[in-house]
Amino acid sequence: MDRPECREEERPYELWLCSFPGMGNRQMTKLAELCGSAREAYYAGTDKWGQVLREKQVEGLKRFTEGWEPQREWERLENAGIRFVTLKDRAYPGRLRQIPDAPYGLFFRGSLPEERYPAVAVVGARDCSRYGYYVAEKLGETLGRNGVIVVSGMARGIDGISQRAALDAGGVSCGVLGCGVDICYPGENRELYQRLARDGCLVSSYPPGTPALARNFPPRNRIVSGLADAVVVVEAREKSGTLITVDMALEQGREVYAVPGRITDPLSEGCNRLIRQGAVPLSDPGELLSELCGSPRQGPDEPEEGCPAWLPEKLRALYDALEVTPKTVEEIRESLPAGFAESGGKLTADLMRLCLEDLAVQVSPGCFCGKFR
Amino acid sequence: MFSTIYAGALRGISAYLVSVEVDIAAGLPSFAMVGSLSCEVRESRERVCVALRNAGFALPPKRITVNLSPADRRKEGTAFDLAIGVGVLDSLGYFAGEAARDTLFLGELGLDGEIKKVRGVLPIVREAAARGIRQCIVPMENAAEGAAIPGVAVRGAREIRQVLDFLRAETDAEREKVMPRCEGREQTADDTAFEGEPDFSQVSGQETARRAAEIAAAGFHNLLMIGPPGAGKSMIAKRIPGILPLLGREEKLEVTAVASVAGLTGEEMPIVTRRPFQSPHHTVTQAAMTGGGSTPKPGVISLAHRGVLFLDELPEFRREVLDSLRQPLEERQVHISRSCGSVTYPSDFMLVCAMNPCPCGYYPDRERCRCGEPKVRKYLGRVSGPILDRIDLCVELRPVDVTSLRGGGGESSRQIRERVLGARKLQEQRFAGTGYRFNADIDAADLERFCPLGREERECLEQLYHARQLSARSYHRIWRVARTIADLEGAEHIRTEHLLEASFYRPVREYWG
Numbered sequence: 001m002d003r004p005e006c007r008e009e010e011r012p013y014e015l016w017l018c019s020f021p022g023m024g025n026r027q028m029t030k031l032a033e034l035c036g037s038a039r040e041a042y043y044a045g046t047d048k049w050g051q052v053l054r055e056k057q058v059e060g061l062k063r064f065t066e067g068w069e070p071q072r073e074w075e076r077l078e079n080a081g082i083r084f085v086t087l088k089d090r091a092y093p094g095r096l097r098q099i100p101d102a103p104y105g106l107f108f109r110g111s112l113p114e115e116r117y118p119a120v121a122v123v124g125a126r127d128c129s130r131y132g133y134y135v136a137e138k139l140g141e142t143l144g145r146n147g148v149i150v151v152s153g154m155a156r157g158i159d160g161i162s163q164r165a166a167l168d169a170g171g172v173s174c175g176v177l178g179c180g181v182d183i184c185y186p187g188e189n190r191e192l193y194q195r196l197a198r199d200g201c202l203v204s205s206y207p208p209g210t211p212a213l214a215r216n217f218p219p220r221n222r223i224v225s226g227l228a229d230a231v232v233v234v235e236a237r238e239k240s241g242t243l244i245t246v247d248m249a250l251e252q253g254r255e256v257y258a259v260p261g262r263i264t265d266p267l268s269e270g271c272n273r274l275i276r277q278g279a280v281p282l283s284d285p286g287e288l289l290s291e292l293c294g295s296p297r298q299g300p301d302e303p304e305e306g307c308p309a310w311l312p313e314k315l316r317a318l319y320d321a322l323e324v325t326p327k328t329v330e331e332i333r334e335s336l337p338a339g340f341a342e343s344g345g346k347l348t349a350d351l352m353r354l355c356l357e358d359l360a361v362q363v364s365p366g367c368f369c370g371k372f373r
Numbered sequence: 374m375f376s377t378i379y380a381g382a383l384r385g386i387s388a389y390l391v392s393v394e395v396d397i398a399a400g401l402p403s404f405a406m407v408g409s410l411s412c413e414v415r416e417s418r419e420r421v422c423v424a425l426r427n428a429g430f431a432l433p434p435k436r437i438t439v440n441l442s443p444a445d446r447r448k449e450g451t452a453f454d455l456a457i458g459v460g461v462l463d464s465l466g467y468f469a470g471e472a473a474r475d476t477l478f479l480g481e482l483g484l485d486g487e488i489k490k491v492r493g494v495l496p497i498v499r500e501a502a503a504r505g506i507r508q509c510i511v512p513m514e515n516a517a518e519g520a521a522i523p524g525v526a527v528r529g530a531r532e533i534r535q536v537l538d539f540l541r542a543e544t545d546a547e548r549e550k551v552m553p554r555c556e557g558r559e560q561t562a563d564d565t566a567f568e569g570e571p572d573f574s575q576v577s578g579q580e581t582a583r584r585a586a587e588i589a590a591a592g593f594h595n596l597l598m599i600g601p602p603g604a605g606k607s608m609i610a611k612r613i614p615g616i617l618p619l620l621g622r623e624e625k626l627e628v629t630a631v632a633s634v635a636g637l638t639g640e641e642m643p644i645v646t647r648r649p650f651q652s653p654h655h656t657v658t659q660a661a662m663t664g665g666g667s668t669p670k671p672g673v674i675s676l677a678h679r680g681v682l683f684l685d686e687l688p689e690f691r692r693e694v695l696d697s698l699r700q701p702l703e704e705r706q707v708h709i710s711r712s713c714g715s716v717t718y719p720s721d722f723m724l725v726c727a728m729n730p731c732p733c734g735y736y737p738d739r740e741r742c743r744c745g746e747p748k749v750r751k752y753l754g755r756v757s758g759p760i761l762d763r764i765d766l767c768v769e770l771r772p773v774d775v776t777s778l779r780g781g782g783g784e785s786s787r788q789i790r791e792r793v794l795g796a797r798k799l800q801e802q803r804f805a806g807t808g809y810r811f812n813a814d815i816d817a818a819d820l821e822r823f824c825p826l827g828r829e830e831r832e833c834l835e836q837l838y839h840a841r842q843l844s845a846r847s848y849h850r851i852w853r854v855a856r857t858i859a860d861l862e863g864a865e866h867i868r869t870e871h872l873l874e875a876s877f878y879r880p881v882r883e884y885w886g
Contacts, residue, residue, distance in 0.1 A: 127746050129739055156746055188747075267739055326737070328771050329581050345584060345858060349873035356833075356840055362877070364730075364737065364884045365599060366581055366769030 007089070012070035013038035014086050015077060018105035019068070019207040022060045027052055028104040029087065042070065082181055082208055083108050095119070099226040099252045103205035103219075107181050110201035113174050113227060118292040119149035121224050121249070123242050124158025124234035129267050130369055132235035134324040135259050136161040139232065142285040144171020148292060151176065151228045153220060154196065158234045160189050163196065173200040174227060178220035179212035180204060203227070218244050225249035229292060232257040232282055236270025243270055246279075255291075257282040308357075314340060318350050319359055322370030326363045376463035376470060379477040379506060380441075380456035381497030382448055385716030386630050386671070388493065388500040390477070392442045393453060395460035400436030406457075408441030411449045420451075420482045421458045428486035428534050430462065437461065447713055449668055452491040455480035455510070458533055459540070468540040475507040478536075479515070486533040490514035492636040495629050498522045510536060510552070517643030518633060520557040521626060528552045567786065570615035570647075574785040576608055578773045583609070585768040585878060587789050590616045591796035592857030593811035595702070595724040595763060597687070597880070600770030602734045606727035610683045613725060614648045615786040617681075618797045624679050627719060631678050635671050649680030651722075655689040659697050669709040669716050674701050677722035687728040688755035695760055698724070702763045705814070723813075726764070728756070738772075753885055761885060765813065765850050766878040796860035812857045817849045824856040826867055833869040837876045851875045 017028050017038045031052045035041035041048070042065070049058045077084060085092045086105045094115045096102055106112075113119050120143055124132055136158045143150050144166030152159040154175035163173040175196045179185050181204045184193040196202050205223060206216060221244050225231050231249040233256070236242040249256050258279040261268020275281045282288060311319065317340045321332050333347055342350070351368050354360035360368050378393045404418050418439075422432060439457055441448050456478040463470055479497060480488040494515040499522050501509055508526040511519045516529025530536050530552060542548040576583065582598060586609050589596040596613075598606040620628060628645040632638050638645070653662065653673045664672030674682055684690060701707040705721040731749040735742035744752075761767075800811060803823055809815055815823055826834065838848050852867075854875035859867045 127739075130737075186747075265739075328769075330578070330771070333580075345862075345874045346870065348581070348877040349870040352873040352877050356836055356873075361883075362881050364769055365767045365878075365881055366771070 010038055010088075011084065012074035013042045014088075014105060015074055015084060015207075016042055016065070016068055016070050018084075018086070018205075019073070020061055020064050021207075021210075022057050022064075023053065025101050025104045027057075077107075077208065080182060080208060081109065085112070093227055095229070096223065096226040099222070101222075102226065103223060106203055106205055107208060108201055108203045109181050109197040110199070112201055112203070113149045113151070113172070117147055117149050117172070119151050119174070119228045120288070120292065121151040121228035121231040121245070121254075122158065122162035122234060123152060123221075123224065123231065123245050125236055125240060125242065125267055126155050126157035126159075128157040128161070128235050129265070130325050130363065131261065131265075132158055132259075132267065133161055134369075136234050137165045139234065139285050140165030140171075140173075141169045142289065144169035144173070146289055146293070147171065148289070149174055149228075151224055153178070153217075153224055154189055154192060154202075156186055156188065160192055162234070163200075164192055167192075167195050167199055175200065175202050176220055176224045176227065177202060177204040177212075178206070178216040180206050180208040180210040182208040183210070183212065185212040217241065221245040222248045222252075225252055225254050228254060230255040230257060230288070232259065232288070233271050233274060233279070234259045235261065235267045236274075237266055238269040238273070240270045243274075246274060255280065257288060308359075311357075311359075315350060315354060318347075319354060319370060322354075322360055322368060324369055324372065326367035326369045328366050329368070332368065374464040374466060376460050376473075378456045378460040378463065378473055379501070380453050380479060381477060381493075381501060382446070382450070382452070383493040383496060383634055384446075384714075385669070386496055386634050386675075386718055388497040389443075389446075390500065390504055390506075391448065391453070391456075393456040393460045394440040394442060395457070395464045396438045397433070397461070397464040398436050398438075402434040402436065404432075404437045404439075406439045406441075408439075408444040409447045410441065411447060413451055414441070414448045414453055417451065417454050417457055417482075420454055420484065421461065423484045424454075424482040424486045424533060425458055425461065427484060428532070428537075430465070430467065432461070433465070437464075447668070450492060451481035451489075452479045452493070452497075454482040455488060455530075455533070455536070458482055459536060462537060462540075467537060472540040475505070477501045477506045477509045479509065480512045480530065482533060488512045488530050488532055488536075490639060493634050494519045495521065495626065495633040495638070498525060498527060499626075499630075501525060510539070514640045515638070515643070516555040517557070517640070518629065518638050520555040521629065521644050523557070526554045529555050567615050567790075570786070571608075571612050572615065572786045573609075573612050573789055574783065576605055576612065576783070578783075579605055579609065579770055580783075582606075582768045582770050583783065583789075585766045586613055587616065587793065588854065588857055588861065588878075589613065589723065589725070589766050590789075591793045591812075591861050592765075592800070592854065593617075593723050593813040594765035594854055594857065595726075595813070597726045597728070597761075597764045597767045598770055599728055599730050599767070601729060601738070601772050604770035604772050606770060607683075607685055610652075610681070610685070610725045610727060611650065612786060613681050613723070614650045616789045616793050617648050617723075618790075618794055620646060620648060620679060628679050631671050631675050631719065635676060637676075647680075649677050649722075650683065651677040651680070652683040652685060655684070655686045657690070657694060659691070659694050662694050663697050663701065663707050663720075664709050664718050667711060668713060669711055669718075671718045672707070674698065674707060674720040674722055675718035678719045679721060680723070682722040682724050684724070684726045687726040688752055692755070692757070696757060699759050699763070721814075724763070730769075756885075758885075761880045762844055762846050764880055765854050767880040768878065792861055795863065796857060799860045799863070812853050812860065815853055815856075817845075820849060820852050824852060824867060826852075830867055830869055830872060833872050837872065841876065841879060842882055843879070847879055851879060854878065 031041050032038045035044045046058050140162035150166040150173040152163050166173040181202045184190050225248045256279045258271040258274040260281045321335045375396045380391045380393050381388050382391050459478050490512045495518050498509050498519040502522050502525040510528050510530050513529035513531050519527040539552045632645050651673050662672050701720040707720045708717050730736040731744040731752050736749050855867045855871040858871040
């Protein structure tokens with residue numbers, strides 16, 4: 001690694017190298033090494049480039065370079081509050097550096113995950129079930145409270161839920177994007193996007209302004225598993241993009257955990273198959289913690305378990321009848337012990353009382369699930 | 374010779390009297406009609422001339438002038454034919470002018486002198502009675518409809534010859550023989566009123582939805598049902614008129630007036646006795662929904678006045694059609710402005726909607742539904758917030774399982790109706806002397822007066838307001854629904870459990886995104 005002041009001069013040219021979309025990570029590294037540095041590569045001209053790149057790429061890079069002013073682009077990046085590291089920087093995440101074909105440069109907002117803290121990637125289906133929602137939330141919360149960094153893709157469903165829970169619990173989370181870090185995709189996660197930029201980290205190997213294209217996501221998944229020590233799959237269908245992350249994780253030598261589900265549930269088919277193939281079934285977030293940290297660590301403000309003691313017996317029975325998966329009012333009535341069954345109106349009133357006490361959630365007009373701590 | 378005969382015309386669902394002035398004088402033979410007439414009124418000239426000739430009255434070759442007064446209002450429809458014909462006969466001296474005094478004539482003439490049915494008889498007869506007209510001669514088919522108005526003699530005529538015989542009669546007995554006075558029939562007893570209505574006992578399972586339908590019927594609240602195809606949403610909606618309280622006398626006249634203006638009344642149904650049930654297809658236009666046309670006609674929402682407006686597949690309706698319901702839902706009437714003037718139609722209906730939770734219909738059943746989360750959100754989002762805000766009760770239906778199908782249905786409509794009637798009685802007592810009929814009608818400002826809350830109840834409502842992030846409008850809606858739930862129970866005061874149950878039916882904010 002070079003001296004800091006030299007590094008500063010190099011940066012605009014490294015940005016140029018990483019901003020050209022038609023080049024692989026290996027080619028970037030090779031070109032920089034061949035020429036001595038990114039800056040020299042910038043001034044080297046087509047002959048030198050041709051030793052590493054194919055003819056078409058050289059053409060593309062030439063055209064790209066004509067409209068590119070390294071200093072101006074660098075200022076623009078700095079003004080946008082986006083930071084940039086390359087494999088040559090000490091700040092480059094160590095875990096990611098070790099993976100095969102590591103990205104040459106990383107764009108980020110916030111602060112990159114620190115090496116001394118363990119990191120876990122929590123990934124899963126976008127259209128998750130209420131069960132997945134609950135597990136992801138619980139997992140994110142436990143990890144966040146115990147100082148484990150939650151790495152994920154900030155997608156809808158499992159990704160966003162676990163990251164939000166980690167931040168809520170006062171933890172750190174890192175969102176890896178398949179577009180430029182200046183773009184919030186998906187749009188509905190805007191709040192999470194802003195929180196990650198402030199309290200966690202947003203990372204992408206794509207230069208700012210890159211739209212969220214489908215082909216950007218498999219390489220993104222590689223960074224998700226690369227930034228983590230272990231990968232937990234919460235919910236995945238038989239054919240799911242999440243399984244790409246798992247393949248990458250295995251290639252990178254990461255431990256893979258899968259949350260088991262019911263064998264009839266299409267949203268758990270992927271997870272159950274992973275377990276069959278040798279993934280570690282994750283039944284308790286505490287186990288994962290002790291694997292990662294040696295001993296189970298309990299945060300200082302672990303909330304108490306169960307429902308409050310003052311709850312009348314009738315409501316307690318009702319609370320016990322609730323589950324993490326949504327149940328219709330009719331199903332709840334059927335599962336109540338004899339003697340507690342009530343007529344329609346009274347039962348819904350009691351359920352609403354539980355909701356007011358924050359012990360239950362009305363997830364849809366006719367369904368409730370319990371809130372467990 | 375000059376004569377004046379009364380007829381009537383419609384303006385919205387109210388009416389005004391028109392005097393038909395006929396003058397026959399010497400001059401070049403002609404038949405001129407004036408008084409701001411539309412083309413169908415103008416054509417009346419040909420109908421009247423031919424009808425009179427075929428009935429055996431030859432028109433002399435003289436100059437005939439007809440004026441419909443007030444002459445500055447545009448006249449439409451064919452109901453002036455009879456009055457014009459009678460006016461011509463009067464001017465020709467076929468009967469003593471006295472005989473047609475204080476009498477109103479309505480009807481369309483056929484070329485053979487037959488009198489055919491017309492629209493709007495009930496509102497016109499009502500206006501006539503209020504203006505001191507003693508008797509109305511209307512088409513036979515509309516006679517029973519007009520006879521519902523007290524204080525005026527309504528006679529049904531079949532042809533113009535019969536009308537002339539009546540006007541020429543010298544004694545009351547003779548008059549009565551030629552054209553008997555039509556007596557208003559007091560309509561059907563309670564038991565037969567619901568004959569042929571589908572019954573709630575045919576609905577299997579769906580306890581929550583049945584309960585919501587009962588509350589909706591008891592307090593005339595708006596209801597939204599969400600569920601997969603085949604869960605029984607339309608089935609429940611179609612059974613709601615069968616558990617609503619019967620129409621009161623005044624309500625019957627209101628509903629009949631709208632039907633009459635729309636031309637739906639006739640010999641088979643002179644007076645509307647059942648609560649209307651309107652279920653327009655989702656391709657309906659805004660004009661058909663709220664009423665429209667260059668001279669506005671009542672729309673579906675006015676035809677559903679005092680009854681049920683059922684919108685099946687709610688998100689499939691055009692956005693502007695749904696949004697046009699907002700003002701009528703709040704004000705319970707609809708104003709339609711056109712260049713020829715503005716009219717107001719009543720539209721106090723109970724809105725019942727049904728919808729699938731997603732485009733394929735099976736969300737959240739993940740084994741059958743592959744709709745992505747954004748797709749589901751987008752589908753739900755087609756129902757705009759302001760419409761949701763006006764829904765009092767929102768329920769979710771789940772597919773029925775086979776066992777409950779085999780077990781047959783639950784309570785019959787008659788049992789439910791009894792409870793509803795009990796709640797209705799309490800509301801009648803509560804609202805005696807005010808304009809309100811149902812709990813759903815109460816203005817926010819009057820809630821405090823009619824539905825006072827205790828301290829504990831008020832705290833509960835405020836807690837709900839914060840916890841569920843309610844709008845002021847839905848805050849008041851919970852209050853009203855709680856009153857209805859208490860009424861169904863026969864409770865004098867609203868208790869917290871009533872408020873809590875009422876809040877269960879609020880559209881869930883998280884669900885609607």
